[in-house]
């Protein structure tokens with residue numbers, strides 16, 4: 147059997163996982179054929195699963211390598227081999243990548259060439275947990291087939307519409323001129339959710355003052371007006387703003403000075419402290435996984451969940467101030483889509499803003515979860531970063 151038409155591969159390579167999607171190219175759109183996830187990369191306990199668009203499992207396995215942990219490089223080589231062996235899949239004619247940081251230069255998706263690759267490499271220090279893995283994906287594809295078109299889609303691009311004030315840090319000009327400013331991330335997710343919101347809450351409200359909370363392993367919130375980003379909780383790096391699975395979120399910079407001076411921490415240790423040892427994991431001493439924390443009756447686990455919700459509610463007030471009002475609050479990301487208890491606590495804390503949660507609709511996991519009388523409409527919209535990347539990639543490779 148020969149491959150079925152032309153298709154795209156989408157890679158969303160994270161710090162310990164790779165999400166992928168396979169899409170058929172059809173006339174003016176892309177159709178999802180399969181998706182999958184390789185988890186626990188970098189350990190001896192990696193596992194991979196691939197499903198078709200209806201959720202039917204096509205493959206599930208626990209890969210191992212004889213001489214060490216299963217790396218991103220191993221995972222991509224295995225994935226490409228597996229895709230090549232599926233006669234029912236379209237032939238991969240281009241690859242789209244999620245690239246977390248596009249710096250000041252890339253305000254839109256771009257075809258990757260040697261110059262672009264070099265420029266993206268220079269941004270690694272700004273997103274140490276993400277950018278190296280995103281670029282490893284690009285490099286692995288280049289090594290396999292240098293002629294295969296590749297497209298980079300940026301988490302930062304959606305936020306380029308923010309007004310100058312929202313992007314500033316109060317620091318000397320010399321540093322601002324070299325790009326030390328707020329960028330914001332999760333832009334592919336916000337682009338998807340903002341683009342689908344009118345189907346859930348109607349065009350008028352979707353075009354108003356909206357805050358979207360993307361609550362996954364990484365977590366941020368974005369204020370959107372008339373569909374465009376006006377402010378975000380994430381900043382220069384993806385460590386700013388909300389506390390996350392293992393990241394601190396907003397932290398008095400004086401804490402870092404204290405750790406340097408009092409404990410002699412160097413750059414590598416500070417990076418681990420900020421990105422890997424803190425957040426829900428650091429607070430609970432138990433786990434970075436919201437499911438585990440919600441199921442636990444340990445007081446530290448409960449406090450970690452409470453702090454997460456408290457900070458979301460505080461940031462909501464701040465973003466509503468940036469917008470000068472609030473018409474809609476939208477939850478997305480693994481926690482936002484599935485953790486009814488988190489949504490419930492956030493909404494309770496946001497009652498003063500005019501948020502009135504429909505507890506039953508929330509517990510049932512409906513798309514619209516505010517009461518009919520609520521001044522602020524509250525919705526849950528599952529995100530699809532891979533779908534956004536597929537659409538951009540098709541557009542760019544078809545000229």
Ligand SMILES: Nc1ncnc2c1ncn2[C@@H]1O[C@H](COP(=O)(O)OP(=O)(O)O)[C@@H](O)[C@H]1O
Pocket residue numbers: 160361362363364391434435436437438440479480481484485486
């Ligand atoms: N049913 C659920 N209830 C509560 N939390 C959940 C549920 N499913 C997933 N999550 C949480 O979602 C988070 C992962 O979100 P996700 O968006 O998938 O992460 P990533 O940022 O890696 O893409 C984890 O904290 C996980 O515990």
Ligand SMILES: CC(=O)OP(=O)(O)O
Pocket residue numbers: 160246276301331332362363364365384
């Ligand atoms: C930018 C970011 O935090 O991404 P993720 O949620 O994938 O960690």
Ligand SMILES: [Mg+2]
Pocket residue numbers: 362363364
């Ligand atoms: Mg994510």
